[in-house]
Amino acid sequence: MKKILYATQSIDSADLKAVKLALRSACLTQGPIVDEFEETVARFCGAGYAVAVNSGTSALHIACMAAGIGGGDEVITSPNTFVASSNSILYCGGKPVFADIMEDNAVIDPSDIERKITKRTRAVIPVDFAGHPADMKEIKELADKHGLIIIEDAAHALGAKYRGSRVGSGKYADMTILSFHAVKHITTGEGGMVLTNDKKLYQLLRKLRTHGITRDPKMLNRERGDWYYEMSALGYNYRLTDIQCALGISQLKKLPAFLKKRREIVRRYDEFFAKTGYAAPLAAREYVDHAYHLYVIRLKLEDLRVSRRVVFDEYRKAGIMVNVHYIPVYSQPYYRNLGFRKGICPGAEKYYDEALTLPLHPGLSKTDIDRVISVTGKIFDKYGK
Numbered sequence: 162m163k164k165i166l167y168a169t170q171s172i173d174s175a176d177l178k179a180v181k182l183a184l185r186s187a188c189l190t191q192g193p194i195v196d197e198f199e200e201t202v203a204r205f206c207g208a209g210y211a212v213a214v215n216s217g218t219s220a221l222h223i224a225c226m227a228a229g230i231g232g233g234d235e236v237i238t239s240p241n242t243f244v245a246s247s248n249s250i251l252y253c254g255g256k257p258v259f260a261d262i263m264e265d266n267a268v269i270d271p272s273d274i275e276r277k278i279t280k281r282t283r284a285v286i287p288v289d290f291a292g293h294p295a296d297m298k299e300i301k302e303l304a305d306k307h308g309l310i311i312i313e314d315a316a317h318a319l320g321a322k323y324r325g326s327r328v329g330s331g332k333y334a335d336m337t338i339l340s341f342h343a344v345k346h347i348t349t350g351e352g353g354m355v356l357t358n359d360k361k362l363y364q365l366l367r368k369l370r371t372h373g374i375t376r377d378p379k380m381l382n383r384e385r386g387d388w389y390y391e392m393s394a395l396g397y398n399y400r401l402t403d404i405q406c407a408l409g410i411s412q413l414k415k416l417p418a419f420l421k422k423r424r425e426i427v428r429r430y431d432e433f434f435a436k437t438g439y440a441a442p443l444a445a446r447e448y449v450d451h452a453y454h455l456y457v458i459r460l461k462l463e464d465l466r467v468s469r470r471v472v473f474d475e476y477r478k479a480g481i482m483v484n485v486h487y488i489p490v491y492s493q494p495y496y497r498n499l500g501f502r503k504g505i506c507p508g509a510e511k512y513y514d515e516a517l518t519l520p521l522h523p524g525l526s527k528t529d530i531d532r533v534i535s536v537t538g539k540i541f542d543k544y545g546k
């Protein structure tokens with residue numbers, strides 16, 4: 162039986178050709194294809210500057226560094242995210258503070274952000290969960306009022322729009338991060354990017370990506386000469402290769418088609434779930450253009466005789482590789498050891514018990530979707546009250 166994955170990359174012959182060309186070019190890394198990838202993503206998103214790095218996690222890390230997080234600064238983020246959003250705060254010596262999610266769309270709730278702001282709050286990392294942009298207008302109002310920096314985690318939301326502006330355009334965020342991991346909208350294998358409109362942040366991010374080193378003559382303080390470089394901050398090797406950027410450029414050309422395919426699949430799922438009482442998809446606000454990274458349903462456990470665990474196992478037995486996004490970050494053992502306890506975000510905890518992610522990626526055929534829908538119907542027939 163063919164397995165249907167919840168997410169996977171879509172690679173075609175144009176991608177292979179682009180990578181092959183890059184492999185035969187003069188620079189495998191730190192060459193012109195990196196600049197070209199940065200320019201094309203920045204143009205697509207409407208951002209002034211882009212810094213490519215080797216993962217979305219690295220992007221979050223240097224964004225937090227550039228924001229000056231440290232020394233116990235509090236940074237507010239969502240518990241309903243991949244651990245990287247919050248880990249990046251810890252890398253810098255900051256303190257993650259979790260704001261609960263909204264009931265209907267599982268996105269971070271601005272009113273809970275507001276409740277959790279203290280004198281020590283320095284930044285907010287809203288997450289565009291599943292491809293649905295966070296309530297950035299409300300978050301920006303709070304940030305302006307309290308002097309907070311906004312780092313938007315848009316790892317799920319490349320191609321989404323919020324109130325008419327493209328995610329990444331910087332209208333509502335100081336920095337926006339993207340991921341090009343294989344399950345995301347476009348891939349470079351591993352990879353990520355920070356987008357910003359602030360030239361100072363851009364220059365700092367570029368340095369932090371490569372050991373804190375610059376060769377830019379305008380930024381050197383001491384000697385001059387072609388051999389000369391200066392290390393003025395403690396950065397990392399977070400560089401993305403030209404090989405990967407060649408794949409990224411080729412993938413980006415297909416993003417509009419990928420998004421269209423995702424929306425078509427979502428329409429079919431939505432039609433089905435409009436008719437069943439046993440689960441419901443997440444809501445979407447009318448002012449967003451959803452990028453549909455994930456298709457999450459919430460099981461109506463009060464109408465089912467079993468828990469999410471049993472439903473999950475039934476799908477997997479049928480070869481449908483459903484998933485769960487996400488375990489509340491603060492319930493991870495590492496976070497528990499830091500003192501985080503159950504009950505911080507009751508909404509995210511309840512959501513976690515009911516959530517299930519169905520397969521959604523451009524490579525799914527009509528027959529695949531039919532199979533997911535028919536298995537779903539059978540599971541509900543078997544366990545529905």
Ligand SMILES: *Cc1c(COP(=O)(O)O)cnc(C)c1O
Nearest residue numbers: 216217218243245316340341342
């Ligand atoms: C994938 C992801 C990241 C991290 O990206 P990597 O490229 O895997 O390091 C961060 N935040 C969210 C919400 C993600 O889904």
